[in-house]
Amino acid sequence: MAVTLESPESAGCATEQGELSSRAAAEAYIGGVCFKLGPPALIGAELEWLTVHGECSASGPSAAPRPQLSVLADALGPYAPRSIAPDSPALALPGGSRVTLEPGGQIELSSAPYGAAAQLCDRLRDDARLLRELLESRSIRTVSVAADADRRPKRLLQLPRYRAMERSFGGIGPFGKLMMCNTAATQVSVDAGADRADVIARWTALYAVGPALLAAFACSPALRGAPPGTWASQRMRAWLRLDNTRTRPPVLDWSDPVAAYARWALDVPLLCVRRPDGEAEWSAPPGATFADWLSGALDDEVGRRPDTGDLDYHLTTLFPPVRASGHLEVRYIDAQPGDGWTVPVHVFDALMSSPSVVAEASAIAAPLAGRWIDAARYGLADPDIRACAVALLRLAAEHTASDEAARAVESAAERCHRGRTPTEDGLEHAPSPELPGVAT
Numbered sequence: 001m002a003v004t005l006e007s008p009e010s011a012g013c014a015t016e017q018g019e020l021s022s023r024a025a026a027e028a029y030i031g032g033v034c035f036k037l038g039p040p041a042l043i044g045a046e047l048e049w050l051t052v053h054g055e056c057s058a059s060g061p062s063a064a065p066r067p068q069l070s071v072l073a074d075a076l077g078p079y080a081p082r083s084i085a086p087d088s089p090a091l092a093l094p095g096g097s098r099v100t101l102e103p104g105g106q107i108e109l110s111s112a113p114y115g116a117a118a119q120l121c122d123r124l125r126d127d128a129r130l131l132r133e134l135l136e137s138r139s140i141r142t143v144s145v146a147a148d149a150d151r152r153p154k155r156l157l158q159l160p161r162y163r164a165m166e167r168s169f170g171g172i173g174p175f176g177k178l179m180m181c182n183t184a185a186t187q188v189s190v191d192a193g194a195d196r197a198d199v200i201a202r203w204t205a206l207y208a209v210g211p212a213l214l215a216a217f218a219c220s221p222a223l224r225g226a227p228p229g230t231w232a233s234q235r236m237r238a239w240l241r242l243d244n245t246r247t248r249p250p251v252l253d254w255s256d257p258v259a260a261y262a263r264w265a266l267d268v269p270l271l272c273v274r275r276p277d278g279e280a281e282w283s284a285p286p287g288a289t290f291a292d293w294l295s296g297a298l299d300d301e302v303g304r305r306p307d308t309g310d311l312d313y314h315l316t317t318l319f320p321p322v323r324a325s326g327h328l329e330v331r332y333i334d335a336q337p338g339d340g341w342t343v344p345v346h347v348f349d350a351l352m353s354s355p356s357v358v359a360e361a362s363a364i365a366a367p368l369a370g371r372w373i374d375a376a377r378y379g380l381a382d383p384d385i386r387a388c389a390v391a392l393l394r395l396a397a398e399h400t401a402s403d404e405a406a407r408a409v410e411s412a413a414e415r416c417h418r419g420r421t422p423t424e425d426g427l428e429h430a431p432s433p434e435l436p437g438v439a440t
Helices: 023-034 069-079 117-136 160-170 175-182 196-208 210-216 234-242 257-267 290-295 308-315 342-351 355-368 372-381 383-398 403-417
Strands: 043-053 098-101 107-110 140-143 185-190 322-324 328-334
Touching (some): 023 257, 043 342, 069 098, 069 117, 069 140, 117 140, 117 342, 175 234, 185 342, 196 322, 196 328, 196 355, 290 308, 342 403
Antiparallel strands (some): 043 140, 043 185, 098 107
16 A cells, blocks of 8 residues: 555656546546555555744744755755655655655655554654654754644745646635645545445545544644634635635545546546646646546647546545545544644544444444534534544544553543643644534
């Protein structure tokens, strides 16, 4: 299992490029590469942090300049991603994690996959410690927040992908650039399933539990540059608002996610079209979908038909709450303070631990299915969402692989029962949003 999709500099090259003869062939290809079948055994994670250069500021944790890319590359040495150091060997850290960079200078670790959540956490924790040491050697600090409350969004990476992305999202509203440059997440990846029925059950569960667990781990009430409004997760608000066509698939209508995901992916508008080396602009014809390109409707504008490499790349430009990437990539959890990211890792490991637990989690969360906006806006202030979050965390605590993990998850359940966010122990933040007419 690969934990993340390819990094921007190599995405689209994961498979041998070949012709796509028809829409049916493209849908079959997507089903094969996005949902790898096999006994669920592995788990992985991706951690993201904001970065700042220089001393801490009393005005806010991220109230310091973004580091220059050259300084980041120097600090990372042989671990630097090729997006900022084209000649870098881009080595994995000793625990197997690889370093990548987001457009606004956020740094991320993509773990290797492991057979046990405890092993994943140990290795990823060691790699995160080494990453901090490397960065601190050049006075760069990581900031464990999910949204930048102090700085205006500024894109550092000048890759054609991100120029096209900023231009496309900029025509919709402010949330695209905010997402790209000023947010950070904790992502967890699990295997898709043993067979088609298992995939359907696991996919359904990960979407059903999403609103409640989004609220349980929401800790980004402030995001500089966001329109007015009080939200528990400004990070998720940005994701949900930046481009509905690629961030909100109609999963409640999908009885077969393998086939439906393929159909949906082909009908999402192109975010960019890869061009030959040396061409700086990767803009796509406005509103044109991959299916349009495949059918020949873009022959005049693009000058060629897409191949499997283009389709691989298009799949990296889809940002649903759960993304099919061979495995299932959970994308709705805010970056957690400190080492708090270990808790959602253990939660998803436990909730996906057996078909019976998957089914029970789905049943608990079913009444909240699709309530993404409410969860991002109100978080635990909504009593129904809070009750569901507590029930899911207590179910997870019963099925963790170790007593230590069970205690951590049970502690999170108790925190949610009290309506407290992960950052409320000693960290300054905005007050919890209030639901009209609801006592909190």
